[in-house]
Amino acid sequence: MSDHNKTPSPQPDLNRNRLPTLFEVLSRRTLPPVDLFSFYIYMRDQQRSVDYLDFWLDVAQHMSLCRHYVRELRRSVLVGTPEPEGPRSKRSSAILEGLGEMNHPAAGPSMYATEKERDQDAQMSAYMREDRANSGLHDSPQSSQEPRNSTAKPSPNISTPRDVTTDSNSPAHTVARADIRASAEKILYTFLLPGAEREITLPGSITQDVTTAIEDYGRDDPEVFDVAKDYVFQAMERDAFPGFLRMKALGNLIPPTLIMRLIIGLIAMFGGFWTAFVLIFLDKSRLTRCWLILPFTIGVYSLASYQYSLDPVLALIGLSEYTPFNFSRVREQYVRKLLIHRALMVLAVTVVVDAALCVLFILVPGKRL
Known part of the structure; x- marks a missing residue:
């Protein structure tokens, strides 16, 4: 007998090894961040319906x-x-x-x-x-x-x-x-x-x-x-429900925060590139150019968070955003596993791209104009 033909229980299913269905969410059988409260916030703030x-x-x-x-x-x-x-x-x-x-x-x-x-x-x-x-x-x-x-x-x-x-x-x-x-x-x-x-x-x-x-x-x-x-x-x-699952089960940030991450990331990357070229053409030492790690790390991290709709640090500590700067703890076990897996992937991408940029602009020979 399929899950849909069983009498639903109002208690959360702690052993579910898959994403929940809409019926399970509406029946209050799920936990944050894919619970009924989160779906209500999503319908109100994102779907406008x-x-x-x-x-x-x-x-x-x-x-x-x-x-x-x-x-x-x-x-x-x-x-x-x-x-x-x-x-x-x-x-x-x-x-x-x-x-x-x-x-x-x-x-x-x-x-x-x-x-x-x-x-x-x-x-x-x-x-x-x-x-x-x-x-x-x-x-x-x-x-x-x-x-x-x-x-x-x-x-x-x-x-x-x-x-x-x-x-x-x-x-x-x-x-x-x-x-x-x-x-x-x-x-x-x-x-x-x-x-x-x-x-x-x-x-x-x-x-x-x-x-x-x-x-x-x-x-x-x-x-x-x-x-x-x-x-x-x-x-x-x-x-509505597929978008809700993408936002909550595969990410942990909401659209306003993502836009803010995009803006911060672009500004940080612009600042990093501008500073890097200035230091290179002023023929500053490689030790001085190590400061480029800061803007590049902020920029790459913010843009990766925007691209994947996920803050990897928040995901690893088990938090998900439901309204701007308000977070709930991820209690749905399958979703927690998905978020941790994606967080590690996003961190890996961030480290690789950040390291490549830093190595390139720190080790390249300087030339004073």
């Missing part, structure tokens, strides 16, 4: 909120809470009892879920649609031929999906159906509607289907967002 990641995280949190809600109802049924009368309520209770424990907390794209997880999520969504129809809060496609039109914004007093992140049984963490409805509407009004505060670009058919399901049919079950969530995941996996 953090709204897509926020949308995916909010939808994943909405799924967790729904699972929390259904687990609470399932526990109440299993401990003997009387069922309401009526064929629909009996059918809902049967679905509820057949769901199982739903102990897969990581909400990922549907193509990565196991058959059991897909079945459970589909049954959960079916139960939530049935539950809403029974409650009489909204008409549903099964119970009414006329869609419900609603443009009301979610109440600011209702908790949002980010407020519930625990599976605790305590009353303090009870999830109401109004919370789930508010969560779905918050995602719709924040990311999907034209002119939304943080509107993301999706195919028009996807946006229209989600809007119709939530506003006209009153749906708030997780399946409403499945197509949009999978589309956003694939877009991030295709357009």
